[in-house]
Amino acid sequence: MRLSKAQCATSGDIVSVVGLNHPDWPKEASKWVGGTPYLFDVIGPRSLGYAPNMLSGIEALNPDIVHLHGLWMHSGRSVLQWAKKTRKPYVVSVHGMLSDVALSYGRQKKRFVLQWFQKEVLERAAAIHVTSSAEADEVFKFGLNNPLIQIPNGVEQLYLSVNQTSTKDKVVLSLGRFHKKKGLSLLLKAWQPLEKEFPDWSLLLVGPDQDGEVNRLKGLSSELGLSKVRFHGQVWDKQKIDIMASASIFALPSLSENFAITVAESLMLGVPVVCSKGAPWQGLDEHKCGKWVDIGPEPMEHGLRELMCLSPEKLQDMGQRGREWMIQDYSWDSIALAMRSEYQSVLEKSVS
Structure with missing residues:
Protein backbone atom coordinates (compact mmCIF):
# COMPACT_ATOMS: atom_id res chain seq x y z
CA MET A 1 0.00 0.00 0.00
CA ARG A 2 2.72 2.49 1.01
CA LEU A 3 4.74 1.82 -2.14
CA SER A 4 1.76 2.35 -4.44
CA LYS A 5 0.81 5.51 -2.54
CA ALA A 6 4.31 6.92 -3.01
CA GLN A 7 4.34 5.85 -6.66
CA CYS A 8 1.13 7.78 -7.29
CA ALA A 9 2.49 10.84 -5.49
CA THR A 10 5.94 10.97 -7.08
CA SER A 11 5.49 9.83 -10.68
CA GLY A 12 2.07 10.84 -11.95
CA ASP A 13 1.71 7.30 -13.34
CA ILE A 14 -1.56 5.40 -13.10
CA VAL A 15 -0.98 2.77 -10.42
CA SER A 16 -3.48 -0.06 -9.97
CA VAL A 17 -3.28 -2.67 -7.20
CA VAL A 18 -4.71 -6.11 -8.00
CA GLY A 19 -5.38 -8.47 -5.11
CA LEU A 20 -7.58 -11.10 -3.50
CA ASN A 21 -10.90 -10.21 -1.93
CA HIS A 22 -11.28 -10.82 1.80
CA PRO A 23 -14.29 -10.77 4.14
CA ASP A 24 -12.64 -7.98 6.17
CA TRP A 25 -12.15 -5.70 3.16
CA PRO A 26 -15.41 -3.68 3.55
CA LYS A 27 -14.41 -2.48 7.03
CA GLU A 28 -10.75 -1.96 6.07
CA ALA A 29 -11.32 -0.22 2.72
CA SER A 30 -11.51 3.23 4.26
CA LYS A 31 -7.93 2.86 5.51
CA TRP A 32 -6.58 2.19 2.01
CA VAL A 33 -4.42 5.04 0.72
CA GLY A 34 -2.56 3.38 -2.15
CA GLY A 35 -3.25 2.95 -5.86
CA THR A 36 -6.75 2.06 -7.04
CA PRO A 37 -7.55 -1.45 -5.73
CA TYR A 38 -9.14 -4.21 -7.82
CA LEU A 39 -10.14 -7.28 -5.79
CA PHE A 40 -11.04 -10.73 -7.06
CA ASP A 41 -12.90 -13.50 -5.26
CA VAL A 42 -11.04 -16.66 -4.26
CA ILE A 43 -12.36 -20.14 -5.04
CA GLY A 44 -11.05 -22.98 -2.90
CA PRO A 45 -8.37 -22.69 -0.19
CA ARG A 46 -7.12 -19.16 0.47
CA SER A 47 -3.61 -20.55 0.89
CA LEU A 48 -3.51 -21.04 -2.89
CA GLY A 49 -5.43 -17.89 -3.78
CA TYR A 50 -7.11 -19.18 -6.93
CA ALA A 51 -9.06 -16.22 -8.35
CA PRO A 52 -10.27 -17.25 -11.84
CA ASN A 53 -11.22 -13.70 -12.84
CA MET A 54 -7.86 -12.15 -12.03
CA LEU A 55 -6.33 -12.73 -15.46
CA SER A 56 -9.18 -10.99 -17.28
CA GLY A 57 -9.01 -8.21 -14.69
CA ILE A 58 -5.34 -7.59 -15.41
CA GLU A 59 -6.00 -7.68 -19.14
CA ALA A 60 -8.75 -5.08 -18.76
CA LEU A 61 -6.36 -2.72 -16.95
CA ASN A 62 -3.86 -3.09 -19.82
CA PRO A 63 -0.73 -2.22 -17.78
CA ASP A 64 2.68 -1.54 -19.33
CA ILE A 65 4.38 -3.56 -16.59
CA VAL A 66 3.27 -5.68 -13.63
CA HIS A 67 5.04 -5.88 -10.29
CA LEU A 68 4.19 -9.22 -8.64
CA HIS A 69 4.64 -9.38 -4.88
CA GLY A 70 5.31 -12.77 -3.30
CA LEU A 71 5.39 -16.40 -4.37
CA TRP A 72 3.41 -19.63 -4.12
CA MET A 73 0.01 -18.06 -4.91
CA HIS A 74 -2.10 -18.50 -8.05
CA SER A 75 -1.85 -14.77 -8.75
CA GLY A 76 1.63 -15.54 -10.08
CA ARG A 77 0.15 -17.83 -12.70
CA SER A 78 -2.32 -15.10 -13.71
CA VAL A 79 0.57 -12.67 -14.23
CA LEU A 80 2.49 -15.31 -16.20
CA GLN A 81 -0.49 -15.92 -18.49
CA TRP A 82 -0.91 -12.17 -19.01
CA ALA A 83 2.78 -11.81 -19.91
CA LYS A 84 2.62 -14.65 -22.43
CA LYS A 85 -0.45 -13.15 -24.09
CA THR A 86 0.79 -9.57 -24.24
CA ARG A 87 4.58 -10.07 -24.39
CA LYS A 88 4.88 -7.38 -21.73
CA PRO A 89 7.32 -7.62 -18.81
CA TYR A 90 6.80 -8.24 -15.12
CA VAL A 91 8.99 -7.92 -12.03
CA VAL A 92 8.80 -10.26 -9.02
CA SER A 93 9.49 -9.29 -5.40
CA VAL A 94 10.33 -12.49 -3.50
CA HIS A 95 9.85 -10.96 -0.01
CA GLY A 96 12.12 -13.44 1.76
CA MET A 97 10.22 -16.47 0.47
CA LEU A 98 13.32 -18.17 -0.97
CA SER A 99 15.25 -18.35 2.29
CA ASP A 100 16.05 -21.81 3.64
CA VAL A 101 13.83 -21.18 6.65
CA ALA A 102 10.86 -20.01 4.56
CA LEU A 103 11.23 -22.93 2.13
CA SER A 104 11.19 -25.39 5.04
CA TYR A 105 7.53 -24.58 5.77
CA GLY A 106 4.71 -26.00 3.65
CA ARG A 107 7.07 -28.12 1.58
CA GLN A 108 4.34 -30.23 -0.01
CA LYS A 109 2.37 -27.25 -1.30
CA LYS A 110 5.52 -25.52 -2.55
CA ARG A 111 6.74 -28.60 -4.44
CA PHE A 112 3.36 -28.82 -6.17
CA VAL A 113 3.13 -25.09 -6.98
CA LEU A 114 6.78 -24.98 -8.12
CA GLN A 115 6.14 -27.60 -10.78
CA TRP A 116 2.72 -26.23 -11.72
CA PHE A 117 3.70 -22.61 -12.41
CA GLN A 118 6.09 -21.02 -9.88
CA LYS A 119 9.31 -22.17 -11.55
CA GLU A 120 8.25 -20.64 -14.85
CA VAL A 121 6.97 -17.47 -13.17
CA LEU A 122 10.39 -16.87 -11.65
CA GLU A 123 12.45 -17.85 -14.69
CA ARG A 124 10.44 -15.66 -17.09
CA ALA A 125 10.50 -12.57 -14.86
CA ALA A 126 12.22 -9.60 -16.50
CA ALA A 127 13.83 -8.89 -13.14
CA ILE A 128 13.65 -10.06 -9.55
CA HIS A 129 13.45 -7.47 -6.80
CA VAL A 130 15.36 -8.11 -3.57
CA THR A 131 15.75 -5.88 -0.55
CA SER A 132 19.29 -6.87 0.46
CA SER A 133 22.44 -8.66 -0.65
CA ALA A 134 21.48 -11.57 1.62
CA GLU A 135 18.20 -11.95 -0.25
CA ALA A 136 20.09 -11.76 -3.55
CA ASP A 137 22.21 -14.71 -2.39
CA GLU A 138 19.01 -16.65 -1.69
CA VAL A 139 17.82 -16.00 -5.25
CA PHE A 140 21.09 -17.27 -6.71
CA LYS A 141 21.07 -20.29 -4.40
CA PHE A 142 17.62 -21.17 -5.72
CA GLY A 143 19.20 -21.46 -9.17
CA LEU A 144 17.90 -18.26 -10.74
CA ASN A 145 20.01 -15.95 -12.91
CA ASN A 146 17.50 -13.20 -13.73
CA PRO A 147 18.61 -9.56 -13.55
CA LEU A 148 18.26 -8.31 -9.98
CA ILE A 149 16.85 -5.06 -8.65
CA GLN A 150 18.15 -4.37 -5.14
CA ILE A 151 16.08 -1.71 -3.39
CA PRO A 152 15.16 -1.84 0.32
CA ASN A 153 11.65 -1.58 1.64
CA GLY A 154 10.58 1.86 2.75
CA VAL A 155 9.39 3.05 6.12
CA GLU A 156 6.76 5.65 6.86
CA GLN A 157 8.18 8.84 8.36
CA LEU A 158 6.62 8.66 11.80
CA TYR A 159 6.46 11.81 13.88
CA LEU A 160 7.04 11.70 17.62
CA SER A 161 5.14 13.62 20.24
CA TYR A 330 14.40 4.65 3.57
CA SER A 331 11.65 7.17 2.85
CA TRP A 332 8.88 5.76 0.65
CA ASP A 333 9.22 8.60 -1.86
CA SER A 334 12.87 7.77 -2.52
CA ILE A 335 12.04 4.06 -2.77
CA ALA A 336 9.22 4.76 -5.24
CA LEU A 337 11.45 6.90 -7.46
CA ALA A 338 14.17 4.24 -7.46
CA MET A 339 11.64 1.56 -8.35
CA ARG A 340 10.18 3.65 -11.19
CA SER A 341 13.66 4.04 -12.65
CA GLU A 342 14.04 0.27 -12.63
CA TYR A 343 10.63 -0.21 -14.27
CA GLN A 344 11.70 2.17 -17.03
CA SER A 345 14.91 0.21 -17.56
CA VAL A 346 12.97 -3.06 -17.79
CA LEU A 347 10.53 -1.54 -20.29
CA GLU A 348 13.33 -0.19 -22.46
CA LYS A 349 15.03 -3.59 -22.57
CA SER A 350 11.75 -5.32 -23.40
CA VAL A 351 11.35 -3.35 -26.65
CA SER A 352 15.00 -3.31 -27.71
Whole structure:
Protein backbone atom coordinates (compact mmCIF):
# COMPACT_ATOMS: atom_id res chain seq x y z
CA MET A 1 0.00 0.00 0.00
CA ARG A 2 2.72 2.49 1.01
CA LEU A 3 4.74 1.82 -2.14
CA SER A 4 1.76 2.35 -4.44
CA LYS A 5 0.81 5.51 -2.54
CA ALA A 6 4.31 6.92 -3.01
CA GLN A 7 4.34 5.85 -6.66
CA CYS A 8 1.13 7.78 -7.29
CA ALA A 9 2.49 10.84 -5.49
CA THR A 10 5.94 10.97 -7.08
CA SER A 11 5.49 9.83 -10.68
CA GLY A 12 2.07 10.84 -11.95
CA ASP A 13 1.71 7.30 -13.34
CA ILE A 14 -1.56 5.40 -13.10
CA VAL A 15 -0.98 2.77 -10.42
CA SER A 16 -3.48 -0.06 -9.97
CA VAL A 17 -3.28 -2.67 -7.20
CA VAL A 18 -4.71 -6.11 -8.00
CA GLY A 19 -5.38 -8.47 -5.11
CA LEU A 20 -7.58 -11.10 -3.50
CA ASN A 21 -10.90 -10.21 -1.93
CA HIS A 22 -11.28 -10.82 1.80
CA PRO A 23 -14.29 -10.77 4.14
CA ASP A 24 -12.64 -7.98 6.17
CA TRP A 25 -12.15 -5.70 3.16
CA PRO A 26 -15.41 -3.68 3.55
CA LYS A 27 -14.41 -2.48 7.03
CA GLU A 28 -10.75 -1.96 6.07
CA ALA A 29 -11.32 -0.22 2.72
CA SER A 30 -11.51 3.23 4.26
CA LYS A 31 -7.93 2.86 5.51
CA TRP A 32 -6.58 2.19 2.01
CA VAL A 33 -4.42 5.04 0.72
CA GLY A 34 -2.56 3.38 -2.15
CA GLY A 35 -3.25 2.95 -5.86
CA THR A 36 -6.75 2.06 -7.04
CA PRO A 37 -7.55 -1.45 -5.73
CA TYR A 38 -9.14 -4.21 -7.82
CA LEU A 39 -10.14 -7.28 -5.79
CA PHE A 40 -11.04 -10.73 -7.06
CA ASP A 41 -12.90 -13.50 -5.26
CA VAL A 42 -11.04 -16.66 -4.26
CA ILE A 43 -12.36 -20.14 -5.04
CA GLY A 44 -11.05 -22.98 -2.90
CA PRO A 45 -8.37 -22.69 -0.19
CA ARG A 46 -7.12 -19.16 0.47
CA SER A 47 -3.61 -20.55 0.89
CA LEU A 48 -3.51 -21.04 -2.89
CA GLY A 49 -5.43 -17.89 -3.78
CA TYR A 50 -7.11 -19.18 -6.93
CA ALA A 51 -9.06 -16.22 -8.35
CA PRO A 52 -10.27 -17.25 -11.84
CA ASN A 53 -11.22 -13.70 -12.84
CA MET A 54 -7.86 -12.15 -12.03
CA LEU A 55 -6.33 -12.73 -15.46
CA SER A 56 -9.18 -10.99 -17.28
CA GLY A 57 -9.01 -8.21 -14.69
CA ILE A 58 -5.34 -7.59 -15.41
CA GLU A 59 -6.00 -7.68 -19.14
CA ALA A 60 -8.75 -5.08 -18.76
CA LEU A 61 -6.36 -2.72 -16.95
CA ASN A 62 -3.86 -3.09 -19.82
CA PRO A 63 -0.73 -2.22 -17.78
CA ASP A 64 2.68 -1.54 -19.33
CA ILE A 65 4.38 -3.56 -16.59
CA VAL A 66 3.27 -5.68 -13.63
CA HIS A 67 5.04 -5.88 -10.29
CA LEU A 68 4.19 -9.22 -8.64
CA HIS A 69 4.64 -9.38 -4.88
CA GLY A 70 5.31 -12.77 -3.30
CA LEU A 71 5.39 -16.40 -4.37
CA TRP A 72 3.41 -19.63 -4.12
CA MET A 73 0.01 -18.06 -4.91
CA HIS A 74 -2.10 -18.50 -8.05
CA SER A 75 -1.85 -14.77 -8.75
CA GLY A 76 1.63 -15.54 -10.08
CA ARG A 77 0.15 -17.83 -12.70
CA SER A 78 -2.32 -15.10 -13.71
CA VAL A 79 0.57 -12.67 -14.23
CA LEU A 80 2.49 -15.31 -16.20
CA GLN A 81 -0.49 -15.92 -18.49
CA TRP A 82 -0.91 -12.17 -19.01
CA ALA A 83 2.78 -11.81 -19.91
CA LYS A 84 2.62 -14.65 -22.43
CA LYS A 85 -0.45 -13.15 -24.09
CA THR A 86 0.79 -9.57 -24.24
CA ARG A 87 4.58 -10.07 -24.39
CA LYS A 88 4.88 -7.38 -21.73
CA PRO A 89 7.32 -7.62 -18.81
CA TYR A 90 6.80 -8.24 -15.12
CA VAL A 91 8.99 -7.92 -12.03
CA VAL A 92 8.80 -10.26 -9.02
CA SER A 93 9.49 -9.29 -5.40
CA VAL A 94 10.33 -12.49 -3.50
CA HIS A 95 9.85 -10.96 -0.01
CA GLY A 96 12.12 -13.44 1.76
CA MET A 97 10.22 -16.47 0.47
CA LEU A 98 13.32 -18.17 -0.97
CA SER A 99 15.25 -18.35 2.29
CA ASP A 100 16.05 -21.81 3.64
CA VAL A 101 13.83 -21.18 6.65
CA ALA A 102 10.86 -20.01 4.56
CA LEU A 103 11.23 -22.93 2.13
CA SER A 104 11.19 -25.39 5.04
CA TYR A 105 7.53 -24.58 5.77
CA GLY A 106 4.71 -26.00 3.65
CA ARG A 107 7.07 -28.12 1.58
CA GLN A 108 4.34 -30.23 -0.01
CA LYS A 109 2.37 -27.25 -1.30
CA LYS A 110 5.52 -25.52 -2.55
CA ARG A 111 6.74 -28.60 -4.44
CA PHE A 112 3.36 -28.82 -6.17
CA VAL A 113 3.13 -25.09 -6.98
CA LEU A 114 6.78 -24.98 -8.12
CA GLN A 115 6.14 -27.60 -10.78
CA TRP A 116 2.72 -26.23 -11.72
CA PHE A 117 3.70 -22.61 -12.41
CA GLN A 118 6.09 -21.02 -9.88
CA LYS A 119 9.31 -22.17 -11.55
CA GLU A 120 8.25 -20.64 -14.85
CA VAL A 121 6.97 -17.47 -13.17
CA LEU A 122 10.39 -16.87 -11.65
CA GLU A 123 12.45 -17.85 -14.69
CA ARG A 124 10.44 -15.66 -17.09
CA ALA A 125 10.50 -12.57 -14.86
CA ALA A 126 12.22 -9.60 -16.50
CA ALA A 127 13.83 -8.89 -13.14
CA ILE A 128 13.65 -10.06 -9.55
CA HIS A 129 13.45 -7.47 -6.80
CA VAL A 130 15.36 -8.11 -3.57
CA THR A 131 15.75 -5.88 -0.55
CA SER A 132 19.29 -6.87 0.46
CA SER A 133 22.44 -8.66 -0.65
CA ALA A 134 21.48 -11.57 1.62
CA GLU A 135 18.20 -11.95 -0.25
CA ALA A 136 20.09 -11.76 -3.55
CA ASP A 137 22.21 -14.71 -2.39
CA GLU A 138 19.01 -16.65 -1.69
CA VAL A 139 17.82 -16.00 -5.25
CA PHE A 140 21.09 -17.27 -6.71
CA LYS A 141 21.07 -20.29 -4.40
CA PHE A 142 17.62 -21.17 -5.72
CA GLY A 143 19.20 -21.46 -9.17
CA LEU A 144 17.90 -18.26 -10.74
CA ASN A 145 20.01 -15.95 -12.91
CA ASN A 146 17.50 -13.20 -13.73
CA PRO A 147 18.61 -9.56 -13.55
CA LEU A 148 18.26 -8.31 -9.98
CA ILE A 149 16.85 -5.06 -8.65
CA GLN A 150 18.15 -4.37 -5.14
CA ILE A 151 16.08 -1.71 -3.39
CA PRO A 152 15.16 -1.84 0.32
CA ASN A 153 11.65 -1.58 1.64
CA GLY A 154 10.58 1.86 2.75
CA VAL A 155 9.39 3.05 6.12
CA GLU A 156 6.76 5.65 6.86
CA GLN A 157 8.18 8.84 8.36
CA LEU A 158 6.62 8.66 11.80
CA TYR A 159 6.46 11.81 13.88
CA LEU A 160 7.04 11.70 17.62
CA SER A 161 5.14 13.62 20.24
CA VAL A 162 7.03 15.40 23.03
CA ASN A 163 5.83 12.70 25.42
CA GLN A 164 7.21 9.93 23.21
CA THR A 165 10.65 11.52 22.99
CA SER A 166 10.97 12.26 26.71
CA THR A 167 9.41 9.18 28.35
CA LYS A 168 11.14 5.86 27.92
CA ASP A 169 10.41 2.73 29.93
CA LYS A 170 13.24 0.35 30.78
CA VAL A 171 11.75 -2.15 28.37
CA VAL A 172 13.25 -4.36 25.71
CA LEU A 173 10.56 -4.85 23.08
CA SER A 174 10.17 -7.48 20.39
CA LEU A 175 7.15 -7.02 18.13
CA GLY A 176 5.94 -9.30 15.36
CA ARG A 177 4.00 -12.50 14.84
CA PHE A 178 4.79 -15.38 17.18
CA HIS A 179 6.39 -17.94 14.88
CA LYS A 180 9.31 -20.33 15.33
CA LYS A 181 11.40 -18.56 12.69
CA LYS A 182 11.23 -15.35 14.73
CA GLY A 183 13.70 -16.85 17.22
CA LEU A 184 11.82 -15.71 20.32
CA SER A 185 12.91 -18.80 22.25
CA LEU A 186 16.49 -17.62 21.71
CA LEU A 187 15.54 -14.21 23.07
CA LEU A 188 14.03 -15.74 26.21
CA LYS A 189 17.21 -17.72 26.81
CA ALA A 190 19.27 -14.57 26.27
CA TRP A 191 17.05 -12.73 28.73
CA GLN A 192 17.57 -15.20 31.60
CA PRO A 193 20.93 -13.82 32.82
CA LEU A 194 19.96 -10.24 31.93
CA GLU A 195 16.85 -10.34 34.09
CA LYS A 196 18.98 -11.04 37.17
CA GLU A 197 21.60 -8.46 36.21
CA PHE A 198 19.10 -5.68 35.38
CA PRO A 199 16.16 -6.15 37.79
CA ASP A 200 14.57 -2.81 36.83
CA TRP A 201 14.25 -3.82 33.16
CA SER A 202 11.53 -5.99 31.58
CA LEU A 203 11.02 -7.82 28.29
CA LEU A 204 7.81 -7.27 26.31
CA LEU A 205 6.80 -9.63 23.48
CA VAL A 206 3.97 -8.31 21.29
CA GLY A 207 2.18 -9.83 18.32
CA PRO A 208 -0.41 -12.29 16.98
CA ASP A 209 -0.12 -15.96 17.87
CA GLN A 210 0.55 -18.55 15.19
CA ASP A 211 0.21 -22.31 15.66
CA GLY A 212 0.18 -22.07 19.45
CA GLU A 213 3.63 -20.50 19.65
CA VAL A 214 2.62 -18.16 22.49
CA ASN A 215 1.81 -21.06 24.84
CA ARG A 216 5.07 -22.77 23.93
CA LEU A 217 7.02 -19.61 24.73
CA LYS A 218 5.13 -19.06 27.98
CA GLY A 219 6.06 -22.61 28.96
CA LEU A 220 9.71 -21.93 28.16
CA SER A 221 9.58 -18.70 30.16
CA SER A 222 8.34 -20.65 33.19
CA GLU A 223 11.02 -23.31 32.73
CA LEU A 224 13.69 -20.59 32.70
CA GLY A 225 12.24 -19.04 35.84
CA LEU A 226 11.62 -15.67 34.20
CA SER A 227 9.46 -13.13 36.03
CA LYS A 228 10.00 -9.94 34.01
CA VAL A 229 8.58 -11.16 30.69
CA ARG A 230 5.18 -9.96 29.44
CA PHE A 231 3.18 -11.17 26.46
CA HIS A 232 0.73 -8.96 24.56
CA GLY A 233 -1.50 -9.63 21.57
CA GLN A 234 -1.44 -7.88 18.22
CA VAL A 235 -1.57 -4.10 18.20
CA TRP A 236 -2.44 -1.64 15.44
CA ASP A 237 -1.93 1.96 14.40
CA LYS A 238 -1.50 4.42 17.30
CA GLN A 239 -1.29 1.70 19.96
CA LYS A 240 1.50 0.02 18.02
CA ILE A 241 3.42 3.27 17.58
CA ASP A 242 3.02 4.17 21.26
CA ILE A 243 4.30 0.78 22.42
CA MET A 244 7.28 0.90 20.05
CA ALA A 245 8.17 4.50 20.87
CA SER A 246 8.05 3.96 24.63
CA ALA A 247 10.58 1.10 24.60
CA SER A 248 14.24 1.77 25.30
CA ILE A 249 15.54 -1.01 23.04
CA PHE A 250 14.04 -3.10 20.24
CA ALA A 251 15.22 -6.71 19.86
CA LEU A 252 14.90 -8.87 16.74
CA PRO A 253 16.29 -12.41 17.25
CA SER A 254 14.94 -13.86 13.97
CA LEU A 255 16.41 -16.86 12.21
CA SER A 256 15.53 -15.43 8.80
CA GLU A 257 14.10 -12.12 7.55
CA ASN A 258 14.36 -10.54 4.12
CA PHE A 259 14.00 -7.04 5.59
CA ALA A 260 12.22 -6.82 9.00
CA ILE A 261 10.15 -3.65 8.79
CA THR A 262 9.89 -3.46 12.59
CA VAL A 263 13.61 -2.66 12.74
CA ALA A 264 13.13 0.28 10.38
CA GLU A 265 10.04 1.45 12.26
CA SER A 266 11.84 1.30 15.61
CA LEU A 267 14.75 3.32 14.26
CA MET A 268 12.35 5.83 12.74
CA LEU A 269 10.86 6.18 16.23
CA GLY A 270 14.29 6.82 17.72
CA VAL A 271 14.66 3.41 19.38
CA PRO A 272 18.06 1.64 19.09
CA VAL A 273 17.97 -1.97 17.93
CA VAL A 274 19.74 -5.23 18.68
CA CYS A 275 19.17 -7.44 15.64
CA SER A 276 20.38 -10.91 14.72
CA LYS A 277 22.21 -11.60 11.49
CA GLY A 278 19.10 -13.43 10.35
CA ALA A 279 18.01 -10.00 9.08
CA PRO A 280 20.09 -7.72 6.79
CA TRP A 281 20.71 -4.82 9.20
CA GLN A 282 24.52 -4.59 9.29
CA GLY A 283 24.05 -0.83 9.03
CA LEU A 284 23.18 -0.79 12.73
CA ASP A 285 26.89 -1.00 13.51
CA GLU A 286 27.94 1.37 10.74
CA HIS A 287 25.47 4.07 11.82
CA LYS A 288 26.06 3.46 15.54
CA CYS A 289 22.36 3.01 16.29
CA GLY A 290 22.38 -0.56 17.59
CA LYS A 291 24.08 -3.92 17.36
CA TRP A 292 24.02 -6.54 14.60
CA VAL A 293 24.80 -9.88 16.29
CA ASP A 294 25.13 -13.53 15.37
CA ILE A 295 22.06 -15.74 15.71
CA GLY A 296 21.77 -17.37 19.12
CA PRO A 297 21.15 -16.67 22.81
CA GLU A 298 24.68 -15.63 23.76
CA PRO A 299 25.26 -13.06 20.98
CA MET A 300 21.82 -11.56 21.65
CA GLU A 301 22.59 -11.46 25.38
CA HIS A 302 25.88 -9.64 24.80
CA GLY A 303 24.30 -7.15 22.40
CA LEU A 304 21.46 -6.34 24.75
CA ARG A 305 23.77 -6.03 27.74
CA GLU A 306 25.95 -3.53 25.91
CA LEU A 307 22.94 -1.26 25.31
CA MET A 308 21.27 -1.83 28.66
CA CYS A 309 24.45 -0.61 30.39
CA LEU A 310 24.19 2.76 28.63
CA SER A 311 22.63 5.86 30.14
CA PRO A 312 19.20 7.01 28.87
CA GLU A 313 20.94 9.95 27.18
CA LYS A 314 23.30 7.70 25.22
CA LEU A 315 20.46 5.41 24.20
CA GLN A 316 18.56 8.47 22.99
CA ASP A 317 21.60 9.57 20.95
CA MET A 318 21.78 6.13 19.34
CA GLY A 319 18.08 6.28 18.53
CA GLN A 320 18.41 9.73 16.98
CA ARG A 321 21.20 8.51 14.69
CA GLY A 322 18.95 5.66 13.62
CA ARG A 323 16.08 8.04 12.87
CA GLU A 324 18.30 10.27 10.74
CA TRP A 325 19.50 7.21 8.81
CA MET A 326 15.92 6.07 8.11
CA ILE A 327 14.81 9.50 6.90
CA GLN A 328 17.80 9.75 4.58
CA ASP A 329 17.77 6.30 2.98
CA TYR A 330 14.40 4.65 3.57
CA SER A 331 11.65 7.17 2.85
CA TRP A 332 8.88 5.76 0.65
CA ASP A 333 9.22 8.60 -1.86
CA SER A 334 12.87 7.77 -2.52
CA ILE A 335 12.04 4.06 -2.77
CA ALA A 336 9.22 4.76 -5.24
CA LEU A 337 11.45 6.90 -7.46
CA ALA A 338 14.17 4.24 -7.46
CA MET A 339 11.64 1.56 -8.35
CA ARG A 340 10.18 3.65 -11.19
CA SER A 341 13.66 4.04 -12.65
CA GLU A 342 14.04 0.27 -12.63
CA TYR A 343 10.63 -0.21 -14.27
CA GLN A 344 11.70 2.17 -17.03
CA SER A 345 14.91 0.21 -17.56
CA VAL A 346 12.97 -3.06 -17.79
CA LEU A 347 10.53 -1.54 -20.29
CA GLU A 348 13.33 -0.19 -22.46
CA LYS A 349 15.03 -3.59 -22.57
CA SER A 350 11.75 -5.32 -23.40
CA VAL A 351 11.35 -3.35 -26.65
CA SER A 352 15.00 -3.31 -27.71
